[in-house]
Amino acid sequence: MAANCLLFTDVRNSLIMNEKAKLLETIAGKNRGLLASEMDRVRVLSAIEQLEDHNPNPSPIKTPELLEGNWRLLYTTSKGILGLDRFPVLQLGQIYQCIRIEEAKLYNIAEIVGVPLLEGIVSVAARFEATSDKRVQVKFERYIAGLQRLLGYQSPSKLIKEIETGKKFFPLDFSLESREQQGWLEITYLDDDLRVGRGNEGSVFVLAKEKK
Numbered sequence: 001m002a003a004n005c006l007l008f009t010d011v012r013n014s015l016i017m018n019e020k021a022k023l024l025e026t027i028a029g030k031n032r033g034l035l036a037s038e039m040d041r042v043r044v045l046s047a048i049e050q051l052e053d054h055n056p057n058p059s060p061i062k063t064p065e066l067l068e069g070n071w072r073l074l075y076t077t078s079k080g081i082l083g084l085d086r087f088p089v090l091q092l093g094q095i096y097q098c099i100r101i102e103e104a105k106l107y108n109i110a111e112i113v114g115v116p117l118l119e120g121i122v123s124v125a126a127r128f129e130a131t132s133d134k135r136v137q138v139k140f141e142r143y144i145a146g147l148q149r150l151l152g153y154q155s156p157s158k159l160i161k162e163i164e165t166g167k168k169f170f171p172l173d174f175s176l177e178s179r180e181q182q183g184w185l186e187i188t189y190l191d192d193d194l195r196v197g198r199g200n201e202g203s204v205f206v207l208a209k210e211k212k
Contacts, residue, residue, distance in 0.1 A: 016054045020194060023047040027075040027206060032095065034085055041077060048196055048204055052188045059133035060187040060195075064101040067187075070156050071097045071195055071207035078203035081110070084122060090114040096156045097207060104128055106138070107163070109156045111148070119148040124176070125163055134188070140181040145172040 026047045030036045036044065057063050073095035076082065085092035093111035100106070105127055112120035125142040144151075144163070151169050153159055185205075189196035197205045 012054065012056075016051075016056060016191070019047070019051040019054055020191075023051050023206065024074075030075060032073055032082070032092070033076050033078075034082055034092065036075075036077075044075060045204065048189075048206070052196060055189045057190045060190040061130045061133050061136070063190065066190055066192065067099050067195075068101045069099060069212070070210040071099065072210055073097065073205065073207050075206040076203060078199065078201070078205070080201075084110050084112070090118065090120065093119075096210075097205075098156050098160055100160070103164075107156070107160050109159060117147075117149060121146060121148055121151055121153050121159070123159065123163075128185075131184070135184055135186040138183050138185055140176045140179075140183075143172065143174055143176055144169045146170060 023044070026040075026044050027033075030040060030044070033041075057066065060067060073081070081095060082092075090112050091114040093113035095111070096107075096109045098107040098109065105125065108124045108126070110122045112122065121144070123144040124140055125144075126138050126140045128136040128138045131137050142163070146169055150171075151159070152162075183200045185200075186198045187195060188198055193209045195205075195207045195209070197207075199205065
């Protein structure tokens with residue numbers, strides 16, 4: 001019996017590794033989705049669905065130790081995120097979603113790059129509440145944007161610490177709480193270093209966990 005269980009586990013882990021490799025290969029070179037054609041998006045969605053079928057953590061909300069941390073975006077179909085690349089001259093740099101379980105908060109942080117001294121940051125802070133074992137309701141609370149050098153930006157973690165102290169940022173820093181901006185996020189795949197999610201607007205997200 002024990003040998004059969006070990007064999008099953010080995011087979012499942014092998015399937016997961018293969019499906020992860022296929023997904024990562026499919027999104028490679030797509031620049032977070034900015035360079036994805038319609039056919040590319042179909043292939044990526046198919047690879048995501050294959051990986052979701054082998055999710056080792058079907059109740060991700062019950063594994064906070066896996067969710068906690070800073071996640072770097074690898075691919076998305078979100079028009080809101082991809083639209084940040086439309087700044088004249090500037091380009092979309094790294095994008096992070098940072099989850100803080102104890103505070104029930106998440107921070108979306110997008111780096112804008114391209115021209116020295118004009119690098120920017122766009123950040124949205126939100127509070128979340130679990131509505132099932134894999135879905136959270138998200139309420140956006142604060143929007144911050146500005147030049148990295150004026151904000152003193154060094155890293156997502158440092159920015160989050162400053163936000164939590166109540167620091168105000170120039171030139172854009174305002175509350176979203178009165179605007180009733182909400183959404184939901186469903187986590188459809190989760191392991192030690194990869195997370196896949198689906199949003200209320202039909203977008204998909206593939207993120208890699210940053211090492212501490």
